[in-house]
Amino acid sequence: MTKLxxxxxxxxxDNDIFPDRxxxxxxxxxxxxFDILCLQEDYNxxxxxTGKFLNIELNYNYISIKTREKFRNGINSSSNLTILSKYPIKLLDKLFFNKGKEDIERAAVFSQLSFKGKEILLINTHLCHLSSNNRIEQIRAILKKINEYKNFNTIIFCGDLNALPxxxxxxxxxxxxxxxxxxxFTHESRVILDYILNKSKRDISIESKVLLKGFSDHHCLLNIINFL
Incomplete structure (x- = not known):
C-alpha cells in the first residue's frame, strides 16, 4: 500500500495580518x-x-498560473492558482472563465502527477462566488476538459468551489x-466550501481531516489517499 x-x-x-501570517x-x-499542496488565492x-515563499521551505516542484490581476493596496498583484508537489508534476493545460473580469475571473489548472509508477490527473480550481449558475457552467467546462484525458486511471480534483455539498x-x-x-467544516463560517474529490479505477481508501485553522478564513483540507 502506498500513501499520497x-x-x-x-x-x-493579502487580507488580515499579511504577510506575517x-x-x-x-x-x-x-x-x-504534504506530498501535494493545492493553493487558491495565492498572492503574487x-x-x-506566497506560493514561492512557502516553496522555499519545501523545495518542491512548482506550478502556478496568474488569475484575477488588479491593484491591491496600491500594488499590482494576482490571486494565483498554485500547486506544490513533492513528486514530478507537469502542467497540461489551464482553463480560464470570464478572462480579464477581475470580480468573476476564475480558472482551473490541469496537471499530470507522477507518483510511484502511477500517472494521476490533478486539478486545482477556484470557482466563482457570485452565482450558482456561473459555477455550474464552470464545472461543465472542467468536465468537458477532463474528457480529453481518458488515459488517466485516477483523477484528483481540488479547490475552493464556493458551494455547499x-x-x-x-x-x-x-x-x-x-x-x-x-x-x-472548511471555512470559519462553519460550512464546507473546499473539496478534494477523487475518481479512480484503482482500489483506494481515503482518510480526511481539516487542519491549519486560523491562518486564513478557510481551513486546510487534507486527504491521505491509500492505494491498495
Missing part, C-alpha cells in the same frame, strides 16, 4: 510535509509571492463519478 498526502488551502490573498504558516506546512506581486454544482461532479470523504 494531498492538501488544498485557500490562503485569503504566511511567515508563521511556513513552519507549520514544513512540519506536515513583484515584491512577494447540497448545491447543484457539487452534485454535478458526483454524478460524473467523483466522490469525497470530508464531513468537517
Amino acid at each position: 498526502k494531498v492538501a488544498t488551502f485557500n490562503l485569503d490573498k 504566511i511567515y508563521n504558516l511556513s513552519n507549520v506546512i514544513y512540519k506536515n510535509r 506581486s513583484k515584491k512577494f509571492s 447540497s448545491y447543484s454544482e457539487v452534485k454535478l461532479l458526483k454524478e460524473y463519478g467523483f466522490s469525497d470523504k470530508n464531513s468537517e
